[in-house]
Amino acid sequence: MEKSKVYFTDLRTRPGLNLLDKLEKLVKKAGIENIDFKNKFVAIKIHFGEPGNLAYIRPNYARRIVDIVKELGGKPFLTDANTLYKGRRDNALDHLDAAMENGFNPLTLGCQIIIADGLKGTDYREIEVENGLHCKIAKIGTAIADADIIISMNHFKGHEMTGFGGAIKNLGMGAGSRGGKLEMHSASQPKIVKKRCVSCGYCIKSCSQDAISYDENRKAEINYEKCIGCGQCVAVCQFNAAQVVWNESADTANEKIAEYTYAVIKDKPHFHVSFIMNVSPNCDCWDSNDTAIVPDIGIAASFDPIALDMACVNLVNKAPMMKNTILEDKCYHQGDDKFSRIHSNTNWKTGLDHGVKLGIGKEEYELIVL
Template sequence: MASKVYFADFRCPSWRENLPQKLARLMMTAGFGDIDMDGKYVAIKMHFGEPGNMAYLRPNWAKTVADLVKSQGGKPFLTDCNTLYIGGRKNALDHMESAYVNGFTPYSTGCHIIIADGLKGNDEVAVPVEGGEYVKEAKIGRAVMDADVFISLTHFKGHEQAGFGGCLKNIGMGCGSRAGKMEQHNSGKPFVKQKLCVGCHACAKICAHGAPTFDADNKATINTDKCVGCARCLAVCPKDAIQCMYDEAPSILNYKIAEYTKAVVDGRPCFHVSLVMDVSPNCDCHGENDVPIVPNVGMFASFDPVALDQACIDAVLAQPKMPNSAIGSGEACQCEDHFKAAHPDTDWEAALIHSEKIGLGSREYELVKI
């Protein structure tokens, strides 16, 4: 059965309604008000943007959603999980500082920020994945699972590994703890860049399984037979010498993202919003952003994350390519698939196919325009 996806463009031709008001009207028309939020904790999952990136969703959008939650009696908080890679969001303190730098404060958004997997990215819950083929227990940030109601607020864009970064990516990868992210990106085992290792033994002290060993030069190596993929060593290394190998095949990565998403949304009220604007070719995790590959499209909302992503994809594919963008010239300009044009080796459709297979949602949708 087709799921309903609600759509509104970004036009505000008169003084009677601004964009935040239009988003609130879209959400309420889509059935947001039917969710029982009275006295409930409501997680709003979004990306705060890597410092230096300018394509992320601005705090104004978060405030619109948070205010709407409060109008329904809910207790909202903004949330995300820490990253695996070196950057401004690899622990909760740096993550919150990055959010503040990018304008996300209780005064601008009307609610607090909670980094879901804690200070060092290891505060997680093992959540069974019903029907999971690649993941039996997803490692999800605890604060995400503690919430009574879950809302995703997504900046829809391209992605250099998944093909596109939409609702599924925002939830599945975004709600994974550091160990969860590592599990999705590879077999779940870290490695050591020995030229960066200073032999401090912090990794050995944190490891409960004796996986780190040291050579004659006091350089660490991870014994993958003993490693359980908890990612605690990544969090404590002062030199970022311990890293995750991003070697999972694109299709398998997307299968795992779908299964992690299912772990997050199963068993509680959920609602999803995606804004198709500033459609950069790469993720907001980059410390920079390229120009948009297509014009701004609009805002989408649905109870079905799969239908929502499919609707956003169809909307992007229907747009003309922006001149002088990553797909606006050369060989990329000849490719009709905008996502493949930006990243030819990706397999964006795999996430949708697998999501539908495991009962996460439907790729069939009815677009309701307001």
């Protein structure tokens, strides 16, 4: 069986060849020019970073990818979907403010920013997942679902639920609407914390199943015989009264994320770039980033998101541990899997294995060093 190709460049530079030039050389060598971009809408899926966290991908890199897509005739836009938890990115207005605070705006990027699932995270398309074990239908943010081509730009790092965050996490969890994120995080319906309920009625109006009504004290309550777990009430509640029940196992969540990734790239050209630098132990969703666990390694690109993630894991595991990091706290020994050591209750490989079964890509790869 032919292995997938993963292209890699280190971060060494010289006069006349800076990191942006190396990025362009990398993605062109990896074959991005073979995609027909002419007059196509191109969703560049990226994480804008929670304000206070400084580990996210610099906008400069995104601008170079935007310029390449435009030169090839495409119509690019940067995008991400709203978060499920309450924070600086749980609605489109605050999300755009956070993106601009971190340097992402039309002037720096040369293209527009679109929050994929709309103002409150309720704007999505339902996409069928053939052979889905957990999710037969995925709720993908409309702007991403409607795009003709998908490019993922991934900050490779640790993650508290999936072990690491790379292409699969960025695409699957990152492109899901708030209801989709609820489905990936939780195996049950949401709950109402009645002491937070102010009887505004938004959850009742937004429930497609008429599953929510007022109790005798005019507090919202859910009829679980009607509830389908779509997450709309969590999305529209501005008082954190409708909440997620966090009860999904890490293995099942990883498999669901792979199924959502399948939906994102289904029947579309797709291309992926991972930045293995500032490899922080946790997600960029936190409002701070801990010390990187390894030295900066490089940038990798591939048409295969699974092979890309596998290559990035192996590169990080081969790299020396940085001193005074969480790995020392976790009693890491050279040769251990760094992500399993940091997040011992996760098994990152379950998501990749499931992605292979779904036909997203291969775990076997050939690393081509430029």
